[in-house]
Structure formats: structure tokens, C-alpha cells
Amino acid sequence: MITLHLRFPEAERSHPILLTPGLLDRCGAALREAGLEGPIALVSDTTVAAYHGARVRRSLEEAGFPVLEILLPPGEKTKTMDTAAGLYRRLAQGGIGRDGLLIGLGGGVVLDLAGFVAATYMRGIALVSIPTTLLAMVDASIGGKTGVDLPEGKNLVGAFYPPRLLLIDPTALSTLPPAEWRNGMAEVVKAALIGDPELWARFREDPARWAAMPEMESLIDLLIRAIAVKVRIVERDPLETRGEREVLNLGHTFGHAFERISGYRVPHGEAVAAGMMAAAALSARRGLLKDPHLLQDLEGVLCGLGLPTRWRTWLAGYGIEATPEEVLAAMGTDKKRRSGRLRLILIHRPGQVRVHSDVPDEAVLQALEGTAGL
């Protein structure tokens, strides 16, 4: 068993992160050891539940917890206020009171939604997160952000509400579709660039090795490293008030623009990959790169992982056309633009990224032109 900790300034928000193969089959005991009590509402989506629900339920019941299982349709469309409202009612009808415990078992959609419901139902009940996608293990489950989407935009309603316990079982990833592995790997590459030069070096040496899930030892190492990068940043800026969390947006200002232009038809991980490439090109143009091979290396890593590097070529594959000017305009609506200036996360070297708010639009356009492809 590997135990990491996420420490917030307020002790009651701090929590352990347990990571071990087979943890899904022992989650009931893990909850008991953490001193958590039931009754339990287990929230998942139908896909995840079909693969892993029975293991989790059995383990909880063996540990003596009464379990109310609530299953939702998979996908981002589920992450709404309407679904949250339905969940509140199911909890009330199921007799879950203030002493109840809500478990989110699934990808980022389930965890964000379950977390938001736990934060607000009866002004907050205990939450346990069990992520089952790579993205959720290294990103969505770390840092206490929960929320739902509105028709007006993603994640517009939410709360900072960390779980009491975060349980990560790498074997859950054995059923993950290859596209979801790639999606998560975009965020792992991001984490490596932000804060783990050694992990970056491993990707650079043999990118294709990471195109599909590696053997268990390497997988665990990858998870711990990526999680540790996010934990370190979140601990310094738990409520996103100090600006330090902003570096986690590497590739995302460009990426969100690509997603917006596509009407959210492209996968997030692909958008982040193409966005990191544009951010790296911009860093090179601004003379910031202390590693002259970085742009080429990044292209090699992303290609090896099966992720896009040339945004216009990639978007064309989805039947979407866009000019650099249109991408820039779509970046302008991003919340990362403050007082008229884009705030961009640029790379100096692997392990050193910085927020820049002095980049002229002309330079952004040139970087986009340089990484467009076609």
C-alpha cells in the first residue's frame, strides 16, 4: 500500500491518498480503518458499475456497510444541476442523513458531480472518491474541486470540497478504453512538464512505451509521480487564490479554445496535447526555452502517445476548419484572460513553467501559425 497525503491549511480538509492494486476489493476495510461510518450512497455510472461495481459493493457490504447504489448514464451530459437535484432526492428517499457517506466511483464526471452533491446535500456529508480513469486518478480527484456544468459553460457551479479519503486502484484501468488512456496521458505529460523532469525524460526516451497502459510497476510509478506534481501545487494554493494553481493550465488556454471552436466535440486530452504544442512553440518564439530540443521532443512524445500536435490538421480530422485568428478570439473568452491581457502558461524547461501576461497577440498568432500543420 502506498500512502500519500494532501495537506490543506485546515486540518479537517487534509486527507490520505491510498494507492494499491486490488484496493477496490478491499475498500470496505479501508473505510473502516479510516474511521468512516455508513450508511453509504455509492454513486457511479453504468459503464463503470458494470466493470467494477460488484467488487466495490461486495467489499463494502462485507465490512458491514449498508449500501444504496445510484447509477447514472456515462458522459459529460450527466454533469448537470438536474442530475444533482435527482441525486439529492434519491439520497433523501434512501434515508441518507447527515451521518451518511457518499462514495463517487468513476471518472471525472462522476467524481465532480458526486463531490458537488456531497458538498451541498444537508450542507455537506462525508465524501470518499474512487477514481477509475487515468485522468480522474491524476487530475480530477486531486485538489478538492467539485462541480457541474451549465448550458452557459463547463464547471460554472461548484465547491471546493475535498474527500475524507481518496482510494486509487490501478487495476481499475485495465478496462479503460485506449482513447481514455490517451486522454489521461495528455494530463500526465502536462504534469511531467510542469514538475517532474525525470518523468519527462522517460517519456522522451521511449514515448511509444506509454501509448498503452504499461506493466503494473511502471503504471504505479507514473501515477504517483503525476499525483505528486498536482498535490505539491494544490497544497501551496488550495483555494486557487494565490495564482500558483494557474500553472496546471499549461496547454489549456489554447486547448479550451480548440474545444470551444469544435462545439466540445473533440476529446479534452487531444485539445490539451495540441494546446501544449502551441504553448511550447510560443515559449520558443519568446526565447524562453532553456532546452533547445523541447519542441521537437514534445512532438515526439505526443505523436508516440497517439495524441495530436498540429492543431489545424487535427481539427480537420473532425471536419472543423479554423484560422489562427479564430483560435485567438476563442482564447479571449477564456477566464484566463484578465484585464484584457491573455495569461499564458509558458515553458522555460521541463520542471519550470511560468505564467506570462505580457505576450502580444501577434506572437500568439505566429505560434499558432507555426504549429497549425496542413
Ligand SMILES: NC(=O)c1ccc[n+]([C@@H]2O[C@H](COP(=O)([O-])OP(=O)(O)OC[C@H]3O[C@@H](n4cnc5c(N)ncnc54)[C@H](O)[C@@H]3O)[C@@H](O)[C@H]2O)c1
Ligand atoms: N475537479 C477537477 O479538478 C477536474 C480536473 C480535470 C477534469 N475534471 C472533469 O473531469 C471530467 C472528465 O473526466 P474523465 O475523462 O474521467 O471522463 P468520464 O468520467 O466521462 O469518463 C470517461 C469514460 O470512461 C468510462 N470509464 C470510467 N472508468 C472506466 C473504467 N475503469 N473502465 C472502462 N470505462 C471507464 C466512463 O463511463 C466514461 O464513459 C470532466 O467533466 C472535467 O471537467 C475535473
Ligand SMILES: [Zn+2]
Ligand atoms: Zn485538463
